[in-house]
Amino acid sequence: MPAEGIPLTPKDHLLSFEEIERLAAVFVDLGVRKIRLTGGEPLVRTGVEEVCRRLSGIAGLKTLALSTNGVLLRQKARELRHAGVTQINISLDTLVPAKFKRITLRDNLDSVLDGIREVSHGEFDSVKLNCVMIRGFNDDEIFDFVDLANALAVHVRFIEFMPFAGNGWSMESLIPSQEIRRIIETRHDLLPLGIVEAGRGPAQEFRIGGGRGTVGFIATISEPCCHSCSRLRITADGKFRTCLFAHEELDLRSSLRRGDALEALKLAIGGAVRGKWAQRPDPVDLLHATDRAMVAIGG
Numbered sequence: 001m002p003a004e005g006i007p008l009t010p011k012d013h014l015l016s017f018e019e020i021e022r023l024a025a026v027f028v029d030l031g032v033r034k035i036r037l038t039g040g041e042p043l044v045r046t047g048v049e050e051v052c053r054r055l056s057g058i059a060g061l062k063t064l065a066l067s068t069n070g071v072l073l074r075q076k077a078r079e080l081r082h083a084g085v086t087q088i089n090i091s092l093d094t095l096v097p098a099k100f101k102r103i104t105l106r107d108n109l110d111s112v113l114d115g116i117r118e119v120s121h122g123e124f125d126s127v128k129l130n131c132v133m134i135r136g137f138n139d140d141e142i143f144d145f146v147d148l149a150n151a152l153a154v155h156v157r158f159i160e161f162m163p164f165a166g167n168g169w170s171m172e173s174l175i176p177s178q179e180i181r182r183i184i185e186t187r188h189d190l191l192p193l194g195i196v197e198a199g200r201g202p203a204q205e206f207r208i209g210g211g212r213g214t215v216g217f218i219a220t221i222s223e224p225c226c227h228s229c230s231r232l233r234i235t236a237d238g239k240f241r242t243c244l245f246a247h248e249e250l251d252l253r254s255s256l257r258r259g260d261a262l263e264a265l266k267l268a269i270g271g272a273v274r275g276k277w278a279q280r281p282d283p284v285d286l287l288h289a290t291d292r293a294m295v296a297i298g299g
């Protein structure tokens with residue numbers, strides 16, 4: 001969250017539940033098999049369980065996943081599971097309350113940890129913690145996250161810090177995945193689980209020797225894997241982005257509200273997908289190229 005927060009989007013700019021369902025059905029018809037709800041923060045949307053029910057009911061969709069900051073997860077976990085969510089990612093970048101407050105502008109680390117415990121009993125097919133490492137901020141907590149992975153038998157993914165509008169990124173703040181891996185290996189054996197398709201590209205995943213947890217590394221900056229990225233994004237206000245770093249968006253909300261024919265919608269989506277960048281720009285250029293803060297894209 002940028003330090004000054006972000007302006008809230010007027011409600012009528014957000015896709016309605018019907019619009020979300022209609023768009024999702026179009027994408028499933030075009031071949032999409034997995035949908036992830038991200039945000040902003042999906043669990044603050046009133047009726048998110050109903051959105052999940054509608055999406056998981058679309059014939060042809062195989063997986064409904066959700067990424068959350070975890071604050072409301074303890075209360076909502078059971079209903080989300082009943083509504084068809086099978087995979088949960090929780091973002092957690094620090095285990096130190098003061099640092100948590102600094103980076104999230106909120107004071108509820110305990111609620112997040114409760115939420116993680118709530119979903120770690122095996123009801124979900126997959127539970128992953130996403131941990132963005134920032135040099136000088138949380139690189140002293142790498143072993144604490146490894147210990148947490150073992151304590152809860154969950155998967156911790158160390159994600160490289162990426163540049164977005166207002167997030168204070170610099171090349172010095174980036175800790176390459178290889179460096180984190182070498183640090184962990186000074187105390188633990190990392191036993192390769194093979195190359196796993198992670199959506200953004202292949203993530204390397206490892207079992208922690210002698211422990212119950214697993215760790216993974218997503219090296220979006222130091223080892224870009226644009227060639228294997230199959231992700232497409234729709235923002236909460238109905239804009240279609242073919243790359244996390246894209247600065248072009250296709251306005252699907254207007255198409256829906258104008259009543260454009262389904263075939264025209266599909267053609268426009270196909271055209272945008274064919275125009276997807278072969279490779280994202282250089283990270284330093286990205287700092288100036290991205291107009292949306294990460295909170296307004298969804299990760």
Ligand SMILES: C[S@@+](CC[C@H](N)C(=O)[O-])C[C@H]1O[C@@H](n2cnc3c(N)ncnc32)[C@H](O)[C@@H]1O
Binds near residue numbers: 039069091298299
């Ligand atoms: C932006 S969040 C949105 C969904 C939800 N509110 C959450 O907290 O998970 C999605 C993912 O993006 C990651 N993320 C945010 N900013 C990032 C950055 N600058 N570099 C890498 N990952 C980032 C977060 O850690 C999170 O795992």
